Amino acid sequence: MSVKEGAQRKWAALKERLGPQDSDPTEANLQNADPELCARLLQVPSVVNYSGLRKRLESSDGGWMVQFLEQSGLDLLLEALARLSGRGVARIADALLQLTCVSCVRAVMNSQEGIRYILGNQAYVRQLSQALDTSNVMVKKQVFELLAALCIYSPEGHALTLDALDHYKTVCGQQYRFSVIMNELSHSDNVPYVATLLSVVNAVILGPEDVRARAQLRSEFVGLQLLDVLSRLR
Template identity: 45%
Template sequence: EENTQPFSNSIGLPSIEPGADISCIVKMDSRIGLDYIVENREYISKLGTALDTSNAVVKKQVFELLSALCAYNADGYARAIETLEFYKNLKNERYRFKIVINELEKASNVEYQVALLAFINCVIISASNLQDRIRVRNEFIGLKVLPLLNNLRKVAQSVGDIIVQLDVFDEQRECDEAQSLQGPSGINLNSHLDVFYAILRQVADTPQEVPFLSILQHLLRIDPKEAISDVIWDTTEKLVHRATLLESHEDSVRILRSPSVQKFSCPHCRGEATSPSRKNAASLSTSASSQLHNGPLSPIASPPPPPPPL
């Protein structure tokens, strides 16, 4: 018989009552429980394992607790994320927020739906800065959360708590997007195509068009069907961001640690690719680079289209 007692009671923490305000939870008796979780990382495995159940009552309690951790402090936020990472590894999942989307898709209980929506908002809003908020939100968007939210808004028009959470998501997204649109005039920084063509216009007919095309060719080799592609994209984003902050050649040397021996030094570019798409892209890369050195890029009016946005 499945346990229907509040999850937090079963592990020695003050219970989180349905509909309780997170800020009140943080300020009252549960502060002791939250401090305990923050100070004891081994508790992550207990929370992550507790999510591996068919008992919606238990999962609801866990997500309410994770929301409270996100809002508590930076260390609490880290523990909440680590809990989802633990569950992801436990179930051999590819994405850490996939469980949230899966639960929201099949949840029929209104209180559980509210708890899941509140967690999505908490984990986004409690991120440390604008860039992190956008990154976390985009993780959910990549997992197709927007159609789910739109459907909930249609079917739950009379459920005030759900509408409140949906409004919070939309308002916070609009606010963050407005802050992020600080690029050159006329460029929508949230549009893949606008940004791509803006960069192309900047480097066309300059020496920088050669490395720009090379960068695109390398990115084209990333196979989205391979699990390692997530690591590649995340690493690429961090390295490119660090590169844009360079102020001297010495800074560049520190990032690049060891210089490349030759132009294409990775094994994939030598015909040892692990997937057909990388092999094909490697051939394309070599051919296109040769053409580029023998002539200029195509006119700006008809640039080659980038890969479709994810």
């Protein structure tokens, strides 16, 4: 049997194990699925598939996660997230698909193997930041939480987050790298979302050990009316 035939049989076996999609309207049963099959499943984006994958990612061990990453699992997730962000969220179905996709990225980052893999590739954090270009507040909240976590995790994570915000500024035609954070703070009355945004500001400012670097970052935020926004929030 050729490699291609073997892969096709594995794929058929997975679909048989999952059964018809309407047999479980909430998530695919991927409890025992191997990394290759999960990566292949990402080529069929759906809330059912993403929800099942998130559960599998959360319960996976380090070896499984490494294989999933080697099968381009994270690449496929971030590419899908970028496509979904470009659509807008005119339909509830699209908004839910976007949210379940970013929850899978979060599950990857919650593992030591996943976050190390992300820190090793500048493009991943840049792709993640581009998911902020959406009107879906729940998605933006999760992305900002992940960026804050990277800032706190290590100096490399902090540097990659700043680079990603610079990249977002360029791609989306904004004037300053922190404009995306301050614009959201200025216009949102969603309390949990505002709390997340403030945690990002803190993580960015407090990330460097050097006091002068912290002062410079704080000055950038103050220049974008951070103090006025904080006064309004009080």
